[in-house]
Amino acid sequence: MSSTATESRLWRALFALPILTLAGLMLRAFAMGEPIAPVLEKMLEKSEFTWDGGSVKILKEFYGISLLDEIFAHITVAFAQLQFFSDPKAYWHSLVFLTDFAGMYMVFLIEGYRLANxxxxxxxPLIIPLLSQLMGIGVVAPIYFFFFYVFTPAYKLTTPSLHRPGVAPCIALLPTLALAYFSSHFPSYFHPSLEARNWWNWIWQLFPVWGSFTMLAISKTISGVSKTKSTKDDSNQELVILRVTVYLLAFISTATWWYTLPKIEGPISEVFMPQYFIESPQEPDECLRSILQYDYICTYSAGFLWLAYHFSDLEKAGICEVPWIRGLVVAGVVGVVVGPGSLFILIWLLREELLASQASVREPEKF
Structure with a gap:
């Protein structure tokens, strides 16, 4: 590695530190969870989730592997607090959050197929989503986006041979998300039986595993069927497929956003914005809700910062001019209309459109 490349990575790492600080903020939020831990532990011991409205039997074993069952029994009982409607604010917020996250997961999946990365x-892409199930996406997403930015300078983005993911992985995205993510996500929230919601959530928890195998199997199958040399037409086809994928995911997220908002009782800010920071909540419901709120904010703040840094790189490379103030205003308005999850993948798609618009790209000096 040249000294120039080393200096570049060091500079990019220092420049991207604001992304990494969000992981620290999320760790502070996790410290708020102390009051709810014994409550959930007691429910787990009895294999019964209880709240003011009644009680429901919950599963302590599912996968048949003792270590996995032990880990995810604690996680799924916390998700029961979100998905059983015992706390309506947490229910609606988590529904929006986890529906939105499908779009970010799509980005994780496809970025793993670029030679630049x-x-x-x-x-x-198995690593970060699986860690997010264990540690919280609000901790690991900032780490992912930080290292992504540090190790992917502008020349990697603007070199087609390094940036293009391939047609087969692009085609595989939608069926992978449908089978590995949405097929268990929505039953976890909308199945009329609470016991069934718990069962579906156990399925959903390992979506990073199901998704990785499904993505690999479908993309390999498609690649095996059409073994042809990559052409410019393939690049256009990739972009068309990504457009369809992003628009469909944005539609699902936006529909969930607008389905949710009218059902929220009271100020919307109390659902999506944390009410605690220096002081910690004492009520168990408020503890988990606060952690969820910080999780959402840290995850998407990291994602938007990452995109902003990459657009700054593209601006320096002469690919686009970014009207930052106007762009922030427009993004804010669009975000209110379509929700943060849709906004994130639409901005990501805009980056793809800008890169694809370069008919012939000169490989810049590796700064």
């Missing part, structure tokens, strides 16, 4: 956390 050789850093392991980016290259293997």
């Amino acid at each position: 050789k850093f392991p956390l980016v290259r293997f």
